[in-house]
Amino acid sequence: MKQKIALLGSTGSIGEQTLDVVRRHGDRFEATVLTAGKRWQRLAEQAREFEPDAVVIADERYYGDLCAALADRPVKVYAGADAIEQIVRGGSVDTVVNALVGYAGMMPSLAAVETGKKLALANKESLVIAGRQIIETASRTGAPILPVDSEHSAIFQSLVGERTPARRLILTASGGPFRTTPREKLAGMTAREALRHPNWSMGAKITVDSSTMVNKGFEVIEAHWLFGMPADRIDVLVHPQSVVHSMVEFDDGAVKAQLGTPDMRLPIQYALTFPERFTYGGERLDLARMATLTFEEPDREKFPALEIAYDCLRRGGTAPCTMNAANEVAVAAFLEGRIGYCDIVRLIERALEQAAFVAEPTVADYQACDAEVRRMTAAMIR
Numbered sequence: 001m002k003q004k005i006a007l008l009g010s011t012g013s014i015g016e017q018t019l020d021v022v023r024r025h026g027d028r029f030e031a032t033v034l035t036a037g038k039r040w041q042r043l044a045e046q047a048r049e050f051e052p053d054a055v056v057i058a059d060e061r062y063y064g065d066l067c068a069a070l071a072d073r074p075v076k077v078y079a080g081a082d083a084i085e086q087i088v089r090g091g092s093v094d095t096v097v098n099a100l101v102g103y104a105g106m107m108p109s110l111a112a113v114e115t116g117k118k119l120a121l122a123n124k125e126s127l128v129i130a131g132r133q134i135i136e137t138a139s140r141t142g143a144p145i146l147p148v149d150s151e152h153s154a155i156f157q158s159l160v161g162e163r164t165p166a167r168r169l170i171l172t173a174s175g176g177p178f179r180t181t182p183r184e185k186l187a188g189m190t191a192r193e194a195l196r197h198p199n200w201s202m203g204a205k206i207t208v209d210s211s212t213m214v215n216k217g218f219e220v221i222e223a224h225w226l227f228g229m230p231a232d233r234i235d236v237l238v239h240p241q242s243v244v245h246s247m248v249e250f251d252d253g254a255v256k257a258q259l260g261t262p263d264m265r266l267p268i269q270y271a272l273t274f275p276e277r278f279t280y281g282g283e284r285l286d287l288a289r290m291a292t293l294t295f296e297e298p299d300r301e302k303f304p305a306l307e308i309a310y311d312c313l314r315r316g317g318t319a320p321c322t323m324n325a326a327n328e329v330a331v332a333a334f335l336e337g338r339i340g341y342c343d344i345v346r347l348i349e350r351a352l353e354q355a356a357f358v359a360e361p362t363v364a365d366y367q368a369c370d371a372e373v374r375r376m377t378a379a380m381i382r
């Protein structure tokens, strides 16, 4: 029996790399659902190649175009955010790969764990916003959550076979494109410069998040929920070569790590094959050629977003949801050249000061918080 995969966000960076894995192991995997935001032409091409049962285009304006492009195929075509959620809940899916970006991933993650499906999770924003609901629901239904994010995959792999809880998690960070940029020069950085990541080729939003270290802050929150670790036992260590993907320290002083080339297809594939490992055709790690691996403390003054994320994790409630919503609006504005680089973190700080705080939020509270903070941040930008 092939593993039936619903791939949410199939036209994105993680989405396309997931399809590479499916292509390589076509005898084991089958993409039965593909979804995209706006890029209907690419989605139609993918549907012709992978012959899924259904495709969903989130932006309803492209429904007609997509239907026309696939009129000669037996595939069902749907549109809208609700359709993504419904299809996740549907029957002919074993595994949901959530490769959506941002808040849009939250409801589909919840739908996957509510219906007991395996969730291969790239969309870290789901856990940042609604970590408690997602983890509690998954433990109630028995839905496995397999991390796709490389750091969390490394931690997960380091924990396999251990019976004693870990003492500390050490998330590695590349430091992004501005690691060596003097602090006073940050304000003048453009979108083009922020999009030049040294090691990983990723979607635009996460690349900007990596440059501000919002991404690493979100990964601290993600690690907290995935591994049940309190904030003060999650560390961040800058490692510019991105070879050690993260580490776990145990009570006896042993430290385990997972190493590899910076290639997301490896953690994607592992999330799909765990507890097995399949062959992998990509480049292999050659440490002799690397020669040196270096490590340093993150510069918390230059990159305040990291500490802001720790604060949001400690405050709990809707604080991380507020941070995420302000960041999404700010990053979009920065990419469009409407605000400066340092305004991203400034807008996050102001949103956290001004937004209403709910200590024990429901999913409806997250929806209200996200909408309120988006409005507030957009108004501040104007």
Ligand code: NAD
Pocket: 008, 009, 010, 011, 012, 013, 014, 015, 035, 036, 037, 038, 039, 058, 081, 098, 099, 100, 101, 102, 104, 122, 123, 124, 125, 148, 149, 150, 200, 201, 202, 203, 204, 205, 206, 264
């Ligand atoms: P991306 O922008 O390349 O792709 C996002 C996908 O989601 C696209 O298919 C897009 O069409 C779809 N989409 C966007 N907005 C949508 C909406 N409102 N409704 C429905 N669909 C929508 O992003 P990415 O780099 O592939 O990242 C995806 C997720 O994986 C993010 O949460 C990111 O943080 C995480 N992640 C990515 C990488 C990476 O290497 N790219 C690594 C680790 C984690």
Ligand code: MG
Pocket: 149, 150, 151, 219
């Ligand atoms: Mg990561």
